[in-house]
Each structure stands twice: as C-alpha cells, then as structure tokens.
Amino acid sequence: MTDEIGLIGRFYREVLEGGNLALVDELTADNYVDHEEALPGQPPGKEGARYFVEMMRAAFPDIHIKAMDAALSAENMEACHVILTGTHRGEMAGIAPTGKTVEFDATDIVRVENGKVAEHWGTTDSLRLMQQMGAVPV
Secondary structure (H helix, E strand, O other): OOOOOHHHHHHHHHHHHOOOOOHHHHHEEEEEEEOOOOOOOOOOHHHHHHHHHHHHHHHOOOOEEEEEEEEEEOOOEEEEEEEEEEEOOOOEOOEOOOOOEEEEEEEEEEEEEOOEEEEEEEEEOHHHHHHHOOOOOO
C-alpha cells in the first residue's frame, strides 16, 4: 500500500476504515461537491460524504483497505485506486445482510483547494459488489 496518497488516503484510512466521521469537516471544503452518482437518499456536500461512510460501515462493519495505490499526485489533484474488503453484515442498497465476504475496487479523483477536497469524481465496481452479495447473477 502506498503511503503518499494524501487526502484520499486519509479519507479511506481514517474515515471509511477507521470510522472517524469528525474528519469529514477537516478533509472537505465547505463547498465540497461529489460528482459520483449519489446513493438513494444521499444528500449533497459534506453530509453526503458522511452518509456514504455511515452506510458503508453499517453494511460492512469490518471494511478494510486491502490495497491502495496513488495514480496521480499533483499540485491540486489527487487520484488513487483502492481495493476494499468486508463482510456484508448490514443492509446495502436494499439487500439484506448475507454474511458474505466481498472484495471490490474503486477509483477516485479529487481536486484540492486550500488543503481540502473541493471536488470528487469516482467510480466503484458496483456490479462486482452486487454479484458477490448475490443480488445480480454472475
């Protein structure tokens, strides 16, 4: 796992994996915009980031970073690819807990402004995740 991933790395390690929701305010700008498709019921801005983390940690309480690699680290942009694992122990997008261990990946790009994430673009391999939970046939 690469250690020099900056704000994205802190978000994954300390917020998503570590559960420190208080860091959302420290890591994101007041005008934070997430360009990734929202989850059902997910509000915009910082509240949306908190909602995402709460939902993921409820569905996968043991969520863990298996690998994280920096793809870009420039003056005001960061990008990374991450592989996450976890056990499906809570509802996820209307799918009842299965107890199955899943592994899925995501790619994130952020624009940094004044040391905080101002914008986020991301993709998650949702098809692979849904297949592992048995919601979509393989």
